[in-house]
Amino acid sequence: MDVGRGSGRDDVVEYEPVIGLEIHVQLSTRTKMFCGCELSFGEPPNTRTCPVCLGLPGALPVANAKAIHFGLMIGMALESELAPRSIFHRKNYFYPDLPKGYQISQYDEPLCRGGRLADVRVHRVHLEEDAAKLVHVGESGRIHASDASIVDFNRGGTPLAEIVTEPDVRSAEQAGEWLRLLRVTLGRLGVSDVNMEEGSLRCDANISVRPAGSDEMGTKTELKNMNSFRFIERGIKAEVIRQEKLLARGEKVVQETLHFDPSSGRITTLRSKEEAHDYRYFPEPDLVPIAVSEEMLDTARASMPELPLARAERFEHDPSYMLDTEVAKTLAFRTDLGDFLELRRPESPDEARVRANLIINELAPRVGTDVPLADSMVTPDAVVTISGALMRKEISIGGARQAFDILVEEGGDADAIIEREGLMSAEGGDELAAVVEAAIAANEDAAQKIKAGNPKAIGPIVGYVMRETQGRADGGEVTRLVHEQLGV
Amino acid sequence: MVDATGPYELIALSAAAAARAIAAGEIDPTELIGAYRARAMADELNCFTWVAPERGPGSGGDIAAGSSPAPGESPLPGTPLGGVPLAVKDLFCTAGVPSQSGSRILEGYEPPYTATAVARLQGAGATLLGKTNQDEFAMGSSNENSAFGPVLNPWDRARVPGGSSGGSAAAVAAGLAPWAVGTDTGGSIRQPAAMCGIVGLKPTYGAVSRYGMIAFASSLDQAGPLTRNVTDAALMLRHMIGRDERDATSLRFPEQIELPRADRLDGVRLGVPAELSSEGIETGVLERFHSALALAQELGATINTDVMLPHAPHGLAAYYVIAPAEASSNLARFDGVRYGLRAGDGQDLVGMYTRTRHDGFGPEVKRRIMLGTYALSAGYYDAYYGRAQRVRTKIVEDFRAAFEEVDFIVSPTTPGVAFELGEKTTDPWSMYLNDALTVPMSLAGIPAISIPCGLSGSSEGKGPVGRGLPVGLQIAGPAFSENRLLDAAYALEQAIGFDSTAAHV
Ligand SMILES: [Zn+2]
Numbered sequence: 001m002d003v004g005r006g007s008g009r010d011d012v013v014e015y016e017p018v019i020g021l022e023i024h025v026q027l028s029t030r031t032k033m034f035c036g037c038e039l040s041f042g043e044p045p046n047t048r049t050c051p052v053c054l055g056l057p058g059a060l061p062v063a064n065a066k067a068i069h070f071g072l073m074i075g076m077a078l079e080s081e082l083a084p085r086s087i088f089h090r091k092n093y094f095y096p097d098l099p100k101g102y103q104i105s106q107y108d109e110p111l112c113r114g115g116r117l118a119d120v121r122v123h124r125v126h127l128e129e130d131a132a133k134l135v136h137v138g139e140s141g142r143i144h145a146s147d148a149s150i151v152d153f154n155r156g157g158t159p160l161a162e163i164v165t166e167p168d169v170r171s172a173e174q175a176g177e178w179l180r181l182l183r184v185t186l187g188r189l190g191v192s193d194v195n196m197e198e199g200s201l202r203c204d205a206n207i208s209v210r211p212a213g214s215d216e217m218g219t220k221t222e223l224k225n226m227n228s229f230r231f232i233e234r235g236i237k238a239e240v241i242r243q244e245k246l247l248a249r250g251e252k253v254v255q256e257t258l259h260f261d262p263s264s265g266r267i268t269t270l271r272s273k274e275e276a277h278d279y280r281y282f283p284e285p286d287l288v289p290i291a292v293s294e295e296m297l298d299t300a301r302a303s304m305p306e307l308p309l310a311r312a313e314r315f316e317h318d319p320s321y322m323l324d325t326e327v328a329k330t331l332a333f334r335t336d337l338g339d340f341l342e343l344r345r346p347e348s349p350d351e352a353r354v355r356a357n358l359i360i361n362e363l364a365p366r367v368g369t370d371v372p373l374a375d376s377m378v379t380p381d382a383v384v385t386i387s388g389a390l391m392r393k394e395i396s397i398g399g400a401r402q403a404f405d406i407l408v409e410e411g412g413d414a415d416a417i418i419e420r421e422g423l424m425s426a427e428g429g430d431e432l433a434a435v436v437e438a439a440i441a442a443n444e445d446a447a448q449k450i451k452a453g454n455p456k457a458i459g460p461i462v463g464y465v466m467r468e469t470q471g472r473a474d475g476g477e478v479t480r481l482v483h484e485q486l487g488v
Numbered sequence: 489m490v491d492a493t494g495p496y497e498l499i500a501l502s503a504a505a506a507a508r509a510i511a512a513g514e515i516d517p518t519e520l521i522g523a524y525r526a527r528a529m530a531d532e533l534n535c536f537t538w539v540a541p542e543r544g545p546g547s548g549g550d551i552a553a554g555s556s557p558a559p560g561e562s563p564l565p566g567t568p569l570g571g572v573p574l575a576v577k578d579l580f581c582t583a584g585v586p587s588q589s590g591s592r593i594l595e596g597y598e599p600p601y602t603a604t605a606v607a608r609l610q611g612a613g614a615t616l617l618g619k620t621n622q623d624e625f626a627m628g629s630s631n632e633n634s635a636f637g638p639v640l641n642p643w644d645r646a647r648v649p650g651g652s653s654g655g656s657a658a659a660v661a662a663g664l665a666p667w668a669v670g671t672d673t674g675g676s677i678r679q680p681a682a683m684c685g686i687v688g689l690k691p692t693y694g695a696v697s698r699y700g701m702i703a704f705a706s707s708l709d710q711a712g713p714l715t716r717n718v719t720d721a722a723l724m725l726r727h728m729i730g731r732d733e734r735d736a737t738s739l740r741f742p743e744q745i746e747l748p749r750a751d752r753l754d755g756v757r758l759g760v761p762a763e764l765s766s767e768g769i770e771t772g773v774l775e776r777f778h779s780a781l782a783l784a785q786e787l788g789a790t791i792n793t794d795v796m797l798p799h800a801p802h803g804l805a806a807y808y809v810i811a812p813a814e815a816s817s818n819l820a821r822f823d824g825v826r827y828g829l830r831a832g833d834g835q836d837l838v839g840m841y842t843r844t845r846h847d848g849f850g851p852e853v854k855r856r857i858m859l860g861t862y863a864l865s866a867g868y869y870d871a872y873y874g875r876a877q878r879v880r881t882k883i884v885e886d887f888r889a890a891f892e893e894v895d896f897i898v899s900p901t902t903p904g905v906a907f908e909l910g911e912k913t914t915d916p917w918s919m920y921l922n923d924a925l926t927v928p929m930s931l932a933g934i935p936a937i938s939i940p941c942g943l944s945g946s947s948e949g950k951g952p953v954g955r956g957l958p959v960g961l962q963i964a965g966p967a968f969s970e971n972r973l974l975d976a977a978y979a980l981e982q983a984i985g986f987d988s989t990a991a992h993v
Binding site: 051054055056057058059060061062063090092094096099100101102151278280281282285286287288 | 736
């Protein structure tokens, strides 16, 4: 123990991070934001391009109505105020991934203002176009010191919604958790693939720290383009620590744009405030204002699904479900699981709980995440059948597992499979009790230990029962019977 | 009317007359195209930056059904324009044909697609004769800012043809083309039309698609006809207008464009605002303007000199903020990365950008990029761009109020007749003043036509042959009033009786 370190504890200032997030969401429209090119999913470079998204002379943008529709849905999901009239601006700067020399974005008249998702307020949501992809040839992989740069315009012009939060986030963990909630919400809306590795969801963080309890805002830095939840949390953590150390040493935080390298954990400067661009925003004269009609609002409203947060609430409090908070959340945040549960109305909260657990613990892991549950071989009725059989103790959980193994592979009628494979707990009730009795008789030592107060000694007895029943006995039921017969 | 029995000069036919003669089987479009091609090839005025090559007979066979004909090829028979050749300003994209916007930075650039306005004319049967010279990126009022050299005025080769559609105007005036497409941002159709003694029409903003026009100032650019007479202007406009899904600012024109027939102006109220007809205008121009007004009255029009456009005098200042601001952004794409000139290879990115744009742009383009960049800069935006937009709104309101009182606003098109080459190149502001009378209509987005109203007899306008230089009369109407505007212009044109073929070379 280093006693010296603790001695000055009283003088140490506690710092509080103040974090705002900027999230770029690639919208899963069929075509790009301002031209008719279809969105690209790994096609050969520069095959999804046209005069508009290549910025050829004379080409003009036309706003994608579907992207505006998706923007309105995002605004509704985030409880934003939807602007009846908003306009596009040009954001001017030179870079090879920006073929026109400007990005068409929204500036002071965005599509959505304000809003909230859970514990974080939303500042605004606006629409813009994505830049092209620069591939730097050479060792560093960065534009500086690369031998050459190749531009792939397939991504250029992909519709983006940019979501900007208020600086309400207070920790890296909170940032990660909130982003996960945002991700499932956007995924539920069906407006984006929300795949961070593929860049359809990208996050920047504005970070500052201040003495805990203070209302003042410290100098903020911007941490750019982190492409996984893990990197975001690590990056924010590293930056908060860096700023805290600076302030603790009496130094100042410099306003700058930073890059977090997840492999080294190091933070490097991308550009300083002095190098910041003057984007010379002005209204895009090639486009007309977005006038949001009642009809557009009606269409967007009609497209709104039940959002994950609301669904979790319902699973938790609806009298026909009454699920545990975590179970409710799991089902609500993985839409296909919740959907699968809801395909058949539960007979009782107990039935709902049994079926929810089967879906989460048995079915989902077997099907995997590549296909939604509804597209698997297993029908909702099969799960209803199995949960019913379980509740009536006609099969054991082991039997249920065997049935799922088969159903996931072959599909079919659950009753028929239970019948065919002999999964019925023929040993149920009195018959199982008889097997347990035999097991206790065959394992006297173990029975004595249990009686003496060592519940872990039950292993050999359960093992005996399982061998005798070919694993079809319900472990919980076996334990209950053992305890019953031993009188403990 | 064409005399089908006797020999007649193909070149003397107006575009509409030629189209009628082709439809009637009186002339062979191939001969007509050949005659113009020969004249365009022999161009001594530097009107053309590219002339369509001759095509052998039958070479039209590879034209896919429904597509527009390739350059120089005869169109499918039965089209409304029947193959009448068309000169097209360089800044229109034409597939596989140099489209350079008068700039070094686009030298040799051949776009993969054709501008909607040109494609529509080709679809109606026009044959692409050639691309015409212009001020670089349409920035100029004299055609002296072209990377491909100045265009000479056919009325007096020591003088400019006006700009920026100078090549188009001079080609039509000199009989090197029956008609031409130009673009007008602050007067670039009307001003050269006036200086070359032909008709030029800037339509309502949005009437003609801008798709494929290499942009100068997006909120002002508008394509339109440069023709020998008002009827040709109506005919060309008919085949250019219409909503284009590729141009979000294009509009559905509420009616078909009719060929004008009016011979009287009974009941037509003409407004002559003092702001556009007094200060800084040459006496020779004013003389012709007032004779035209007298003729209009004889045709039954009333003249209202009380009508006012109080903010019009600020139009030029607002225009020279808004247009360069938009241009500074529109021209950012010329960066040497994807097409056009690239200089400074081997330098770093900024070095390549800098060298390319240094070598590629001419001085006037650089001046406007700098003006526009400054006007949009943080801290200056409100003082310049924001304020200019407020002036623009005031001018729109001025015209709206004026059109409550009168049907049309009339003025001289330009303050002076064609000036001498080099006369104003060292003084940008005196050059900019050429646009003073045309810019307000551009800012308001309303249609305006310039028709020749005689030759200036004043000393500063006297040509070397002593015949004087053309003066333009500008008539402007409310948005989408093109049919009425063309009718009024036609009636005046008949009464004035100007010979637009007088400068044919
Ligand atoms: Zn495209």
